[in-house]
Amino acid sequence: MKIAVASGKGGTGKTTISTMLAYAADNSQYIDCDAEEPNGHIFLKPEIEKVIPFTLPVPEINTDICTFCEKCSNACVYKALVIVPQIKKVMFFDELCHSCGTCSYVCPVENALVEVDKEIGKIRIGKANHIAFVEGLLNIKEASATQLIVNLKNYVDNTKTVILDSPPGTSCTVVATLEDSDFVVLVTEPTPFGLSDLKLAVELVRNMNIPFGIVVNKHDDNVDLIEQYAKKENIEILYRLPFSEEFAKNYSKGILPFEEYKNDFKNILKTIEDRI
Numbered sequence: 109m110k111i112a113v114a115s116g117k118g119g120t121g122k123t124t125i126s127t128m129l130a131y132a133a134d135n136s137q138y139i140d141c142d143a144e145e146p147n148g149h150i151f152l153k154p155e156i157e158k159v160i161p162f163t164l165p166v167p168e169i170n171t172d173i174c175t176f177c178e179k180c181s182n183a184c185v186y187k188a189l190v191i192v193p194q195i196k197k198v199m200f201f202d203e204l205c206h207s208c209g210t211c212s213y214v215c216p217v218e219n220a221l222v223e224v225d226k227e228i229g230k231i232r233i234g235k236a237n238h239i240a241f242v243e244g245l246l247n248i249k250e251a252s253a254t255q256l257i258v259n260l261k262n263y264v265d266n267t268k269t270v271i272l273d274s275p276p277g278t279s280c281t282v283v284a285t286l287e288d289s290d291f292v293v294l295v296t297e298p299t300p301f302g303l304s305d306l307k308l309a310v311e312l313v314r315n316m317n318i319p320f321g322i323v324v325n326k327h328d329d330n331v332d333l334i335e336q337y338a339k340k341e342n343i344e345i346l347y348r349l350p351f352s353e354e355f356a357k358n359y360s361k362g363i364l365p366f367e368e369y370k371n372d373f374k375n376i377l378k379t380i381e382d383r384i
């Protein structure tokens with residue numbers, strides 16, 4: 109069973125819910141797909157056994173044999189390559205390159221343009237007690253984590269309960285994480301901002317046609333914003349994690365009450381299993 113945990117915005121408690129679900133399952137794998145800012149490791153404290161560099165192919169031009177015909181730069185829809193024939197200059201903006209390979213395909217001169225590997229991030233693999241741990245980490249200044257996330261999902265172990273901790277928002281990195289999931293848990297908080305971003309996330313999972321439910325973090329009995337919305341939209345609220353000052357203090361120290369909430373989160377997993 110593959111469960112993606114997502115939220116319309118950052119800071120709603122997505123990693124809290126993801127790690128607590130992974131802890132509650134008997135045989136689980138936690139995959140941190142929030143590659144720009146992975147923080148599940150802070151709470152799970154895994155022992156890292158392997159670090160695998162993640163590379164993508166980018167063009168390298170040999171100006172000794174390049175004819176400066178501009179075929180490559182004209183073919184690059186991302187404007188990552190600029191050729192200036194008048195002064196025989198090649199400019200490559202690697203942060204714009206999507207490693208699509210078009211430039212090397214169209215180049216008519218053998219070996220004038222070759223593809224070389226560029227490291228854009230790392231995949232860290234390890235163990236946190238009974239939880240198999242996988243994390244994607246994008247290098248600083250790299251623009252897009254999508255391909256790293258797609259690669260991360262090759263490490264999914266289908267014999268386990270897999271928890272995919274998604275990046276926040278509704279961009280293509282989130283779509284890459286949610287794709288092929290059996291269920292999506294949308295984490296939100298009972299504030300107007302929380303509700304507004306939840307609506308965007310609901311629209312996304314509905315478009316992707318994946319069953320989903322809501323977990324309300326920092327639940328406050330006096331606020332029924334999310335309750336009203338969920339009722340109107342006929343969306344199941346799987347769990348309400350109450351607001352607690354002690355919880356927040358421990359969270360800021362990298363501590364989550366895994367054992368205390370284990371049964372509650374086992375029940376969430378059971379509900380999800382029933383819904384799939």
Ligand code: SF4
Pocket residue numbers: 169173174175176177178179180181191214215216217220221
């Ligand atoms: S297509 Fe090849 S030969 Fe033409 S400018 Fe680009 S690298 Fe040079």
Ligand code: SF4
Pocket residue numbers: 166167183184185186187188189204205206207208209210211212
């Ligand atoms: S690999 Fe694609 S995106 Fe990158 S420079 Fe070549 S054509 Fe442009």
